[in-house]
Amino acid sequence: MTGLLAALLFVNAAFNLLVWPTFYRRVAKDPRARNAAGKPTRFLTVHIVLIAVALAIAVASAIAGIAALVG
Template identity: 60%
Template sequence: MDLPVAVSVLLIVAGVWNFVVWPQFLRRVVKDPRARDEAGKATAFLTVHVVLVAVSLTLGLATGVVGIAALL
């Protein structure tokens, strides 16, 4: 893969950013009272946010891998 070094570094930084930000966000969502109903079951609020975080982390990983591959 032939990308400029600056673009490769940007992709790596974007990937790392996802792994710094999204887990923190998920911790806050899990503690939110809207995350569980009275019976303790997960609500749609929690499910949607878990999917959002999972997709974002997957894309962050892919972005970082592309950035590393471009550097090598």
């Protein structure tokens, strides 16, 4: 069961590390990301926070997966 838990945590970490950076590139190119003066809008800020939290969860999942394997 511990191996299954570790595998699930590693899959979660890998998914987050693969998906969210790509999503960020798309959001950053979106016309709603910056106003006419070139400053970041709330649209961009909210998505950056969302992506940062998801990547932090990915790191936590990887650490928990390692901890599950180690014992």
